[in-house]
Amino acid sequence: MSMQLSATVQKLKPSATIAAAAKAKELKSTGVKVYEFTLGEPDFTTPAHICQAAKDAMDAGQTHYTPAAGTLEVKQAICDAYQRDYGLSYQPNQVVVSNGAKHSIHNVLTALCGPGDEVIIPTPYWVSYSALVELTGATPVMVETSEESGFCMNAEQFAAAITPKTKLMMLNNPCNPTGAAYPVETLEALAKVAVEKDVAVLSDEIYEKLIYEGSEFRSFASFGPEVAALTIIVSGVSKAYAMTGWRIGWTLASPELTAAMTKLQSQETSNPCSISQAATIAALSGPQESVADMLTAFKERRAYVLERLRKFPDISFAEPGGAFYAFFNVSAHFNKPLGGGKVVTDSSEFCTALLEEAHVALVTGDAFGAPGYVRLSFATDLKTLEAGLDRIEQFLSPA
Numbered sequence: 001m002s003m004q005l006s007a008t009v010q011k012l013k014p015s016a017t018i019a020a021a022a023k024a025k026e027l028k029s030t031g032v033k034v035y036e037f038t039l040g041e042p043d044f045t046t047p048a049h050i051c052q053a054a055k056d057a058m059d060a061g062q063t064h065y066t067p068a069a070g071t072l073e074v075k076q077a078i079c080d081a082y083q084r085d086y087g088l089s090y091q092p093n094q095v096v097v098s099n100g101a102k103h104s105i106h107n108v109l110t111a112l113c114g115p116g117d118e119v120i121i122p123t124p125y126w127v128s129y130s131a132l133v134e135l136t137g138a139t140p141v142m143v144e145t146s147e148e149s150g151f152c153m154n155a156e157q158f159a160a161a162i163t164p165k166t167k168l169m170m171l172n173n174p175c176n177p178t179g180a181a182y183p184v185e186t187l188e189a190l191a192k193v194a195v196e197k198d199v200a201v202l203s204d205e206i207y208e209k210l211i212y213e214g215s216e217f218r219s220f221a222s223f224g225p226e227v228a229a230l231t232i233i234v235s236g237v238s239k240a241y242a243m244t245g246w247r248i249g250w251t252l253a254s255p256e257l258t259a260a261m262t263k264l265q266s267q268e269t270s271n272p273c274s275i276s277q278a279a280t281i282a283a284l285s286g287p288q289e290s291v292a293d294m295l296t297a298f299k300e301r302r303a304y305v306l307e308r309l310r311k312f313p314d315i316s317f318a319e320p321g322g323a324f325y326a327f328f329n330v331s332a333h334f335n336k337p338l339g340g341g342k343v344v345t346d347s348s349e350f351c352t353a354l355l356e357e358a359h360v361a362l363v364t365g366d367a368f369g370a371p372g373y374v375r376l377s378f379a380t381d382l383k384t385l386e387a388g389l390d391r392i393e394q395f396l397s398p399a
Helices: 007-011 016-028 048-059 072-086 101-112 128-135 155-161 184-197 225-230 255-268 274-285 289-310 347-358 382-396
Strands: 095-098 118-123 139-144 166-172 200-204 231-236 249-252 325-329 373-377
Touching: 007 128, 016 347, 048 274, 072 095, 072 249, 072 274, 095 101, 095 255, 101 128, 101 166, 101 200, 101 231, 101 249, 101 255, 118 128, 118 155, 128 139, 128 166, 139 155, 155 184, 166 184, 184 200, 184 225, 225 231, 289 325, 289 382, 347 373, 347 382
Parallel strands: 118 139, 118 166, 166 200, 200 231
Antiparallel strands: 095 249, 231 249, 325 373
């Protein structure tokens, strides 16, 4: 008897960022030096005090099941951090700790959405958003933003996308892949629409600590009690604390939705890793200097990358106000000879040719709903960035 895969899984595409990284790794395995700028992962090691907290937890025997939505201690640490950093008041019964922010997003969508529902997603968008929506049977409704707008959806666009079927709007601020950090006035205008139309907002704030000069982070829930009641905050420790492998994300939401997601998670994963929860308490409650130190390094890398990109022929971009990505338009180079004489017609072909000819790995904008663009992660050291950008420049300007 042959096994027939479900229609849902057959339609599911693999993560484009992971696929791009796998392609780069395959080339590396042949002995080729590849300049890898695909994954959104800080190159720093997890700070020592966080690792020590994990070791202490293991030595203390904290290696057993925990409550499905996380221990009271880690929930309280999350609540305390939001009060300290943003003046937002949450209680532990409003927190679900999950196996990474992607799992948190899945919990929200599965608890709220189903067939016949619509979910509004500004584009460019993180590759997993639409796939996770479709897994629930709901329909993603894409709202296109532009480089001229800084890749930020405005209130008029949000209002125009709302229909009687709208269940949720997904907002990523700062944004992957564009690095867009929404201006406070734009967020406030979006919040007014959410309240007027009674639309819930999933606010993915995983890059909240990575904000650059000229930009300001405001949590979507900070615009008053009515807005907070409609907001589901998603975040985690991966980006700010260099803890991608620890797999800890969380949601902050109403007690009713939190109870539903806790029930869901209890059936799916039992609980997030007990040791990672102990490490998260240390990350949120302990010294925060490492966050500032990593941000200083990202600022230096961002400045270098943008300075180089400004000198590249026939490309354009909106300056990223947050995260660690440069998202730039290479469409002026389509249908023209590039490095090695290659001629490409879209961003996906561009990235393939760049990897094969220049041995530089980027992610195609096609995966983010932005044809013509490519994403470069500058979460790596300056020496690697310099060498990789040299190769991209040569690829764009063949002799």
